[in-house]
Each structure stands twice: as C-alpha cells, then as structure tokens.
Amino acid sequence: MNIRISSASNPTFPSTAITLSHHLNSSPQLLGLLRAPSWKPPKAHPYSRLCAAYGLLVEVRQPLSGGGADGTAADAAASLRSADGGSSGTREACTAFYLTDTGVMLQESHPAQMKWLALMLGLPGHYVSRGYLYDNVKQGRMGFEAAFGSDWYSYVAQHPLESTAFDKAMTATSAAAAQSVALGYDFSRHGTVMDVGGGQGMLMTAILHHHPGVRAGYVLELPDVVARARSMGQRGLERLQYIEGDFFQPFPIAANCLVMRLVLHDWPDEEAAAVLRHARAALVRGVPGCRLVVVEAVLPELVGPGEVDAATLQQLEFDMGMMLMTTGRERTLGEWKALFASAGFRLDQLLKPEGSKLPIMVLEVLEVLESGPQDPKQQ
Ligand SMILES: C[S@@+](CC[C@H](N)C(=O)[O-])C[C@H]1O[C@@H](n2cnc3c(N)ncnc32)[C@H](O)[C@@H]1O
Numbered sequence: 553m554n555i556r557i558s559s560a561s562n563p564t565f566p567s568t569a570i571t572l573s574h575h576l577n578s579s580p581q582l583l584g585l586l587r588a589p590s591w592k593p594p595k596a597h598p599y600s601r602l603c604a605a606y607g608l609l610v611e612v613r614q615p616l617s618g619g620g621a622d623g624t625a626a627d628a629a630a631s632l633r634s635a636d637g638g639s640s641g642t643r644e645a646c647t648a649f650y651l652t653d654t655g656v657m658l659q660e661s662h663p664a665q666m667k668w669l670a671l672m673l674g675l676p677g678h679y680v681s682r683g684y685l686y687d688n689v690k691q692g693r694m695g696f697e698a699a700f701g702s703d704w705y706s707y708v709a710q711h712p713l714e715s716t717a718f719d720k721a722m723t724a725t726s727a728a729a730a731q732s733v734a735l736g737y738d739f740s741r742h743g744t745v746m747d748v749g750g751g752q753g754m755l756m757t758a759i760l761h762h763h764p765g766v767r768a769g770y771v772l773e774l775p776d777v778v779a780r781a782r783s784m785g786q787r788g789l790e791r792l793q794y795i796e797g798d799f800f801q802p803f804p805i806a807a808n809c810l811v812m813r814l815v816l817h818d819w820p821d822e823e824a825a826a827v828l829r830h831a832r833a834a835l836v837r838g839v840p841g842c843r844l845v846v847v848e849a850v851l852p853e854l855v856g857p858g859e860v861d862a863a864t865l866q867q868l869e870f871d872m873g874m875m876l877m878t879t880g881r882e883r884t885l886g887e888w889k890a891l892f893a894s895a896g897f898r899l900d901q902l903l904k905p906e907g908s909k910l911p912i913m914v915l916e917v918l919e920v921l922e923s924g925p926q927d928p929k930q931q
Contacts, residue, residue, distance in 0.1 A: 600649045607652055607654050607655075608651070608652060609649040609655055610649070612650060665720060665723070665724035668720035668721040669721040672714070672717040675717060677696075677700070677704070677707055677718075680699045680700070681695035681696040681699045681876045683699070684696075684698045684876065688875060688876055694876070694877075694879055696878070704878055715780070719752055719777065722814075723751060726751060726752075726813070729755075729908050729909075730754050730757070730758035730759075731762075732908035733759075733813065733847055734755070734761070734762045734763070735905065735906075736906070737845055737912050737914065738763075739759050739766055739845075740763040740765040740766060741809075744766070744808050744836070745759055745769050745810075746769070746770040746771070746795075746803075746806075746809070746811070747769070747770070747771050747772070747810075748772045748799055748803075748812045748815060749772065749773065749812060750772065750811070751773065751777065752777075752781045753792060755811065756770075756771050756811075757792060759811070760791050768791050769793070770793050770794075770795050771795065772804075773794060773795070773796070773797070774797075778796045782794060799827045799830060799831075800823070800826055800827065802833060803831070807835070807836065808841075808843075809835075809843050809845065810834065811844075811846075811847070812827075812846050812847070812848075813846075813910075814848060815827070816828070816891070817848055817849065817881065817882055817883070818874070819878070819880045821891055823879075825891060825894045825895045828894075828896075829895045829896065831895075832844070832895060832897065835917060843914055843915060843916060844897060844914075844916075844917075845912060845913070845914055846912075846913040846915060847911075847913075848882075848911075848913070849882050849883075850883070850888065850911055850913075851864075851871065851882050851884045852864060853885070855868070863909050867882055885902075888913065892915055896918045897915040897916065898918050899914075900914045900915060902914075
C-alpha cells in the first residue's frame with residue numbers, strides 16, 4: 553500500500569482528508585459528501601475527486617434503487633436517499649465515494665496512526681513556511697523563521713495542537729520503522745543504549761523488546777517532550793527511562809551505545825558536530841566496542857534527470873522541507889563521513905535493514921577520550 557500526499561502542491565490537502573475520513577467513522581464506508589444529512593461542505597465534490605485521484609477514495613456511480621442493509625454501496629445510497637426524502641439528485645443514480653485501503657489509514661482508529669502525519673503537514677507550522685521558498689532560496693532566510701519569527705522547537709512548545717501532532721507523527725513513523733531498526737542492528741552487544749532525541753520512546757521500546765540483554769534503555773529528550781511522554785505512560789517497560797536534557801550540553805548520563813534517528817538532519821554541520829562531540833563524550837569510556845548508531849537518509853551524490861526512484865524523490869523533497877523548516881539538511885554519504893570525522897567518529901558499517909527506507913550507519917569512536925561521564929549502572 554502506497555500513501556503519497558503532495559503537501560507541496562496543496563498544503564491543507566491532508567488535513568482536509570482527515571476531516572473527510574473522520575466523517576466516514578460515523579457512516580461506515582460511505583462518504584456522503586454531497587447529501588449526507590450531518591455534513592454538507594458545499595465544495596466537497598472536486599476535492600473528493602482529487603482524493604480519488606490520489607487513491608484515498610474511489611468514486612462510484614450507482615443506482616439509487618435496491619440494496620440490502622449490509623453496508624454496501626447500494627445500501628448506503630438508499631440511506632442517503634431516505635435521509636433527504638429522495639429530493640436531491642437524480643432518482644436513478646448518485647455518485648458515492650468510498651474509502652480505499654489507503655484512505656482508511658487516515659482514520660483515527662487505524663493502528664498505523666497516519667492521521668497525525670497528515671494532520672501535521674496540514675497545520676500552519678508546516679505549510680506556511682512553504683510560501684517562503686523564494687526568500688529561502690534567493691536570500692538564504694529560513695522559511696520558518698521568516699514566517700513565525702522563531703525556530704520550530706520554540707514554536708511547537710507554544711502550540712499544543714502542533715506539538716501533539718508532531719509527537720504523534722514522529723511516533724507513528726517511528727513505529728513503522730522501529731521494528732526494522734531494532735532488528736537491523738545487533739543492539740544486544742551493548743549493556744546500555746540511549747536514544748538521543750528519541751521522542752516518545754517508540755524506537756527504544758522496540759530495541760528493549762527485541763534485545764532482552766540490553767539492561768537499560770534511556771531516551772534523552774527536551775523537558776517538555778519528556779513530560780508528554782511520561783503522561784502517556786512508560787510503555788510497560790521497567791528498563792526504559794526518560795532523561796531530561798539538551799543534546800547541545802554534556803549528556804547527563806552515559807551509555808555503551810547511542811542511537812540518533814532523524815536528529816542530525818535537523819541541524820547544519822556546526823551544530824550537528826557539536827551534538828556528535830557530546831555523544832562521543834557520553835559513550836562509556838574504556839568499554840570496547842561502544843558504538844553510535846545513526847539512522848538517516850543518504851542522498852545520492854549526483855542527481856540526473858529520470859534517475860531517481862520514488863524513495864529518493866521523497867528524500868529530496870524532505871531535504872527541501874528541512875531547508876524551509878530548520879537550518880538542517882539531508883546529506884550524501886560523502887557529507888556524512890566528513891561530518892562524522894569532524895567530531896571524532898568513523899563509519900564502521902552501513903546497513904540496509906529490511907523494511908526500512910533509511911539506512912543504519914554504525915560509527916566507531918576514532919580515539920577514546922581521557923575523561924567522560926560514567927555509566928551510572930557501572931559505578
Ligand atoms: C525529527 S525528531 C526525531 C524523533 C525520533 N528520533 C524519531 O526518529 O522519531 C527530533 C527530536 O529531537 C528532539 N530535540 C530537538 N532539540 C533537542 C535538544 N536540544 N535536546 C534534546 N532533544 C532535542 C526533538 O524533541 C525531537 O523529538
């Protein structure tokens with residue numbers, strides 16, 4: 553199943569799609585946009601057809617007569633007809649829209665929780681800065697800052713709906729990837745693992761689940777994110793611990809293995825290197841085999857016409873999104889290696905886990921530091 557919504561061409565397309573799929577909750581299968589008694593948006597028809605073109609809905613021309621009470625198209629059409637007394641539309645046929653398997657993914661109850669990703673892309677924090685693309689390209693002025701006068705993380709701390717959508721979107725995309733990352737690298741080699749900027753702890757939960765030998769898993773996050781994660785419960789794992797911190801400061805605790813997923817791409821080289829240097833200091837001193845595991849997109853070195861697949865195209869779109877929303881960027885393998893070297897790391901392994909769009913880069917420390925924070929469990 554392939555869900556592809558172009559927020560670049562129409563930024564509020566996804567959030568409108570959520571509203572639409574929400575209305576389908578109360579009327580299973582049928583989207584009675586044109587004549588549903590409870591919801592009659594006047595301009596819904598072109599939008600629904602576009603949704604059909606994107607594969608979220610299917611448009612069906614169906615007769616108004618017949619049909620049993622079994623939730624089928626004919627049944628739904630019959631109930632619409634009785635709801636408006638049969639007064640609107642033709643008596644012979646109507647157009648009905650049904651959710652496809654992809655459209656169903658936008659519903660609140662769907663386990664993939666894609667609703668939050670779509671909602672996030674349709675909220676002002678994401679789409680307004682796209683209007684500043686020209687300023688961004690021509691003057692190098694970050695679109696988000698031009699639009700809102702602050703950086704993204706300060707903004708979401710002040711906007712509860714956007715922070716909720718962002719946390720849940722990250723969790724939803726992490727949930728899809730967590731399993732393949734957790735199985736894609738042998739974390740059981742390490743006694744303690746810390747996910748730096750680990751959001752709500754979805755990836756760490758998967759790592760602890762698949763590697764019982766890891767005795768403690770830490771999630772280092774900003775205080776407001778930790779507060780939200782704690783309010784959602786500890787995911788039933790005693791070995792999981794949230795640590796409040798700022799990865800631009802020395803980390804409060806150490807671990808044998810650090811993970812960073814989609815963290816470094818938020819920052820330009822100088823800041824990313826600063827985070828990496830703190831990470832290196834936090835890898836437990838003297839433990840052989842300590843590793844930093846970075847999960848990020850790797851862009852092709854050169855892009856020629858017609859040479860990119862859908863996944864690469866998406867990464868190039870993300871790269872533009874990073875430019876607009878942050879001061880960060882996606883990187884090629886050469887750029888990653890240079891960044892790692894500047895902070896005292898060397899690429900040890902490049903893994904491509906099954907089922908994950910993002911590769912895993914396993915880094916080793918180039919030289920062991922003289923001093924660094926100790927693993928509290930080893931003191
Ligand atoms: C793009 S999200 C990635 C989240 C998670 N790793 C994932 O893969 O879903 C970046 C994360 O970095 C966290 N973050 C941003 N600035 C931070 C800082 N200064 N210290 C600690 N965490 C920070 C954010 O709260 C956010 O959860």
